Amino acid sequence: MRLWSVEGNRQRLDGGAMFGNVPRALWSQWMSPDAHNRIELATRGLLVEDLLGKRVLFETGIGAFFSPSLRDRFGVDQAEHVLLSSLEARGTTHEDIDVVVLSHLHFDHAGGLLAGYQDGSEPTLLFPKARFLVGEHAWHRACDPHRRDRASFIPELPALLEASGRLELVNGERSKTLGDAARFRYTNGHTPGLMHTELGGDGGVLFCSDLMPARPWVHLPVTMGYDRYPEALIDEKTAALNDALKRDIRLFFVHDSDCAMARVAQDAKGRFTTIDDMPSVDGLVI
Secondary structure: OEEEEEEOOOEEEEHHHHHOOOOHHHHHHHOOOOOOOEEEEOOEEEEEEEEOOEEEEEOOOOOOOOOHHHHHHOOOOOOOOHHHHHHHHOOOOHHHOOEEEEOOOEHHHHHHHEOOOOOOOOOOEOOOOOEEEEEHHHHHHHHOOOOOOHHHEOOOHHHHHHHHOOEEEEOOOOEOOOEOOOEEEEEOOOOOOEEEEEEOOOOOEEEOHHHOOOHHHHOOOOOOOOOOOHHHHHHHHHHHHHHHHHHOOEEEOOOOOOOOEEEEEEOOOOOEEEEEEEOOOEEEEO
């Protein structure tokens, strides 16, 4: 199989919210805030060709479904649907995608499923022939969100996915659609049932999603204010990073503005870090 990173619309979120209990004096050395204390975040997808003969897209970014007022609130500068242009640059379109895998249904990971905003129009679903894979636990969270993260979901999206007739809820390490070609793992520290995909076995790739949204979060104590159970998330990161280090698994980052993929390393003090950082993934064979 061959892998490409595909960029979606970028957003700017409050740095304090993104770094939880890390003081600004420290996190601002890792990611520079703007005048409104916001940091720039990618919303990146992973395009995989020839996965069981299928063209598979892992996540769709934030997309362009927001109204102008919400684009301004969440720091989304581009009005156009950047993911669609990124797919075209890789020689494909949303109409050619056979499978879309979603780690969860927060808007910055699933909003790209929808067509761009048009005043007075209802949201419409793109990817007309794709099967949509969502973890069962994450699906139920999206259908009945807690008050704490209700604003992170798109209310219309579950009904649109169900109405497509192409929704598959995944429960366990394998799915009907992708079989043994993709292994699924789950964490709960960020949101219930966050689904991570491992591709290629030893020496392969782990789709980190919001377990580790970018390189600064590889450092174990660093969590987001958005995380549901930060201490549990740290334990989940510890297990994932030890496994990645042992098996030479590369990490794919959704939100890192400058790095799409990297290998895991440990420094002399045992702190996890990254090496072989890749700004983009361009036809990597695994």
